[in-house]
Amino acid sequence: MTHAEAAVEAAVADAHRRGWAQVLAATVRVTRDFDLAEECVQEAYAAALAGWGRDGIPDNPLAWLTTTAKRRALDAVRRTHTLRSKLPLLVEPLETGGAPADDEPDSLDPEHAVADERLRLVFLCCHPALAQEAQSALTLRLVCGLPTADIARALLVSEPTLAARITRAKRKIATARIPFRLPAAAELPDRLHAVLGVIHLLFTAGHTAPSGAPLTRPDLVAQAMRLARMLRELMPDEREVRGLLALLLVTDARRETRVDADGRLLLLEDQDRSLWDRAALAEGHDLIAGALRGGRPGRYLLQAAIASLYAEAPSYEQTDWPQIVALYDALLRAWPSPVVALNRAVADSMVSGPTQALQAVTELEQDGRLARYQYLPAVKADLLRRLGRSQEAAVAYRQALDLTGNDTERAFLEARLADLPQAR
Amino acid sequence: MAQYAILIYAKADVEEGEVVPGAREAHDRHFEDMVQSGALVAAFALHPADTATAVRGDTVTDGPFIDAKEVVAGVAVIEAPDLDAALAIAQANPAAQQGGGVEVRPVEGGYIADRPAAA
Structure with a gap:
């Protein structure tokens, strides 16, 4: 592979990682059908791989991809107009007003409109009317753009099972008319909680693989981290969003030391603290410190604060156990779960x-x-x-x-x- | 606009003395709200499940079709722009606050005769 080819491949891969969700969200506005939209977006990425080598990498790769995918979508919609599903996705007109989106160059899209599109997609995938297993599968497919085979492997189900799960979820979205829009202010806390729950579930599933040999599945952890970062970028003022990102950062900072050189599990007290990812811990700490100001902290923020406090101690013995127990008490009030009570008991064994x-x-x-x-x-x-x-x-x-x-x-x-x- | 059936489930075997005070009035108010907002297409309240008779094939048996802790107590058909709007109406249903619950299902098709429901 030449140097130029490698550069194009890297640019396309980067645009896939950063931009799949926003390109898909813009395209589904045209198709009102996820299957067709996904097809058009995939074609746009394939066209980028071929075209950018010839014409050079565009200044704004995501705008190029969005325009290309939407143009293909328009062609497809015109071609198959009469054959289209009776129940298209319920897409509301963009609040930004003005000309229809497909006449507008995407580079002129206001930043916040693009951000809102990605959020709409996340909230749609995590709608409470969908089963949680469907929410995770749909999020990995539509927001992260992962191929079905990869998702099936990550979620430990067979590919046909996963494909059927995604098809059923898409059909429910169309039949029950789950809208493609941001939740109203009154719905937001519950709906956001569902989104955070899915991200946390993906992270946990990746962090401790439920079966088989390796303890972590780094790909799922990376996707969860990417989703948490994206949400933090899209909803910078939500304290629980910051809490979740901090929780993932602080937990993952210890990834390298959870098992020894032979792959054996190490308890927190036996881990080599000098190997922890200090940059991730510091980022988590800053997020927590900022979010703890103002009002009662929520579940994820408190979990992050506990994880961060554990990590800050110079040694296991020097952990601030009374403070940990106090944080667990606050967490039990925010989230009365028996799992929290169990963890509190572990911390309390060091105090009482x-x-x-x-x-x-x-x-x-x-x-x-x-x-x-x-x-x-x-x-x-x-x-x-x-x-x-x-x-x-x-x-x-x-x-x-x-x-x-x-x-x-x-x-x-x-x-x-x-x-x-x-x-x- | 789309139509949704709201299937209203109540606890089975509720004794006369266990009925939540004001339950009927709450249902009447909710019904009025749906009429006023223009959302209501049709609504039916059913007699208790012990008045039900089940038919399967050639067999006729006493009681509701499925033996469950909750039984269908009524059904409403409403019109709403999307599922979120339908859920907002469903959440206001008093059954959800009286130990039962409601199920929201998109309507595929239907027919209503131009004739009043039984008094």
Whole structure:
């Protein structure tokens, strides 16, 4: 490959990463049909690969791609006008007014109108009328522009299953008339929460692969991070958006140290803090510090604050445990979840001791909501181990092993079990 | 504009004494609101599920078709520009606040005879 060809390929790849969502959102305004719009956008990227080598990379690649995709869409719509679906996507006219968008050079689009288009797409994909599994699949397909095969692999379902899921979701969008527009102010908190939930889910799925050998799936983590950054750019004033981005940054900053050289899981207390990504931690810290000002913090911001506080301590022992417990108490008020209560118990074991923490964990166990959650018996086992109650700890480690699908985590639990004194 | 059916579900086996005070009045007010706004196309309230008779093939049995904790108590057909607008109307339905819930389904087609519903 020549130097010039490599440059074109890199420019197209960059435009795909940065611009797929905005090119697609502009094109779907013309087609009112996602399948056709996706086809036209794909063709535009293919045309860029061929044309930019010949004519040079345009000054504004995304405007070039948008114009090309929309022109193809117009041609296709004119050609197949009579054959088009009876139920097109419900597209509202752009609020910016003026001439119809397809007569206008896209480089003249006001910045905010383009931003709004991407947001519309995100909110459509994460509409609460769609199942969460459909929301994640649709977001990866339409907002990130990932091929179906990649999404299926990332979400651990077969390609036909995933393709059917996406088709069903698109059909529901058209049949039930889920609108392609920004939520009204009254709806925004709930709708934004659904969006943040999908991004967080993608990140978590990538960070701890539910089954199979490797602990992280970096591609999903990267997509989640990109979505969080995009949302932060589009909604700079939303504190929970900043909180989510900070949470992902701070969590991911420790990625390199979560397993040792042999791929074994390392607990926070055993991780080499000098290897953490200081730039990501600092960025997360700044986001949190800015967002904590003004009003009661939400769920993601508090989670980020907790993760950041853990990371700031020079060593595990020097963690500010009372402050961590206080943040967990605030988090429990914002998000009364048994998982939060379990994490609070872990932190509280460093303040009030393992006996009191074990009491809290036992109550959670009786509550039953975490019956399938592998970290509950794992936490219980660790507390029992610290109390010297090896027999009971062994029982709990085995319960945790029964619930854990990830090979790395299984190896960790097995090692802990084997290390117990007289655990036979 | 599109039409949506709002299927109103209530808890099955509600005893007379358990009825939320003011429940009927709340439904009447909601009905009036939908008429006033022009959203309402049709609405029907049904007698309790224990008055239902199920027919499947040649078999006739007592009770609703599906044995569930919630049963259909009524149905309304409304007109709305999109799903979000339909959901806003559905969310105002008192059934959603009275231990039941509503289901919103896009209408594919229908027919209403020009004749009043049973009194």
